[in-house]
Amino acid sequence: MHWLLALFAVLAGISNPLQSGSNSALLKTTQAPIVAAFIVYTIGTLCLLACIPFLGFQLKATAAKLGDVPWWAYIGGICNALFLMCSLLITKKLGSATFTTIVVISAVITSVLLDHFGLLGFEVRPATGLRIIGAGLSVIGVVLIAVF
Structure with a gap:
């Protein structure tokens, strides 16, 4: 399922x-x-x-x-x-890939914070080192997509 x-x-x-x-x-x-x-x-x-x-x-x-x-x-x-x-x-001004990637990165970082603090009814899931590294890699991804 x-x-x-x-x-x-x-x-x-x-x-x-x-x-x-x-x-x-x-x-x-x-x-x-x-x-x-x-x-x-x-x-x-x-x-x-x-x-x-x-x-x-x-x-x-x-x-x-x-x-x-x-x-x-x-x-x-x-x-x-x-x-x-x-x-x-702003989508047309930034381009679809840049806009969507920025949205996804913002969502990932916000989601890690919501999970870590158990906000908005989410179950607490600590922001472990690996989760933080994953969020950081997504930021690197947006830079690669937006700049290159």
Whole structure:
């Protein structure tokens, strides 16, 4: 079953530069970042609606639990909007490889910190020397991709 989860993680990774490129093309044509973002979220909403027959939509049961959600669990939408706007405005200027690599490095370093301190509900996983070396190697990778 872990291979299936890994496959979905690969698909998420593949979707990242595809999303950035398509978002940039949308912005280039519309010349309006907010309109482009609105179109992206509208299409995303339609995709989520198409998932309802397969995954259900337990709004009534879920609404009762919303009071138990920690405050920081609601920042995902803000983070998503931030990523979308950054993607729209800078991917074409940096290039897909540089933008995506910087995003991945930032995500790796942030993830190591979240794991190390057990933030946002993550299980504590210490930032061992090997994990820090791995994060450092990813920084070297972005320099190689961005500069050469």
